[in-house]
Amino acid sequence: MNLGLKGRNAVVTGASKGIGKAIARGLADEGVNLVLLARGVEELEKSAAEICQATGVRVVTVPTDMRETAAVKAAAERAAAEFKSVHILVNNAGGPIKRQERQITWPDTDWMDDVNIKTMGMLRMIQALLPVMPTDGTGRIINISGIAGSSVLSSALTHGLNNSAMNHVTTYLAQDLSASRITVNSVIPGLIATEWRQGWAENMGRQRGQTTQQFLDDTCRDWGIPSRRWGTMDEVADVVTFLASDRASYVNGARITVDGGYTINTRNS
């Protein structure tokens, strides 16, 4: 399938590792030029160098904290200066779960910090980039939310808040931006084998006297994941790349799960 993405330009937030890096690579494999955002300069540069070397697309890095309005605006200005227009925005940046205590006991500054990164960061980025997004039907906003937005995962109160807020913003803006012919969709990953999740599975397995694979098999069974495994970062990136393309021009305001069937809510007896 020809996705028609060659020569388009994308901004990917949280692109220095994990799902964001895989999305950046997936887009670059289709010939999309990139502006990659994250805070940590070293990892960001490493990610950019790897992608550039493997694909030959233009890759620009802008160290950016999504919590800072001025920094997000500056990143959008840099993207415009480099590429004139930005067809694709992927809002992926999100922080890890800060600590394991019940989140209702956290100080509100910590709740606010989580929301500031993911929900407010998304809104800031969209607002800053809209003036340079094309209105010819090639504009795409793709929000990476997560299953914590529609199910109860312990220690994920603010993550759930962010993900459900993101899904709402997706549907709201699909309507609001319709005159600009920009589509807005959510991709909702389930349990995905990112670098930090690998570390989590290894630690949890060790604590329970299990191999990592045994722990994962038990977790997928206990969570009721019909595909009986976790997903790869590329499986998320492939869906995002499709949504970014002309082939997905009639997909708008959608919430697409990439979770091995987790949300069909199976019960194991």
Ligand SMILES: NC(=O)c1ccc[n+]([C@@H]2O[C@H](COP(=O)([O-])OP(=O)(O)OC[C@H]3O[C@@H](n4cnc5c(N)ncnc54)[C@H](OP(=O)(O)O)[C@@H]3O)[C@@H](O)[C@H]2O)c1
């Ligand atoms: N992994 C999963 O199983 C899973 C499941 C469902 C949903 N998700 C969602 O998918 C997205 C990516 O998750 P991931 O697991 O790939 O995360 P990750 O590996 O921890 O990567 C997060 C990325 O976001 C960046 N980031 C964090 N805070 C930031 C800030 N304040 N400003 C700018 N960038 C920031 C990080 O770089 P710096 O720290 O250097 O800034 C990094 O590039 C998140 O929104 C997450 O909620 C993940």
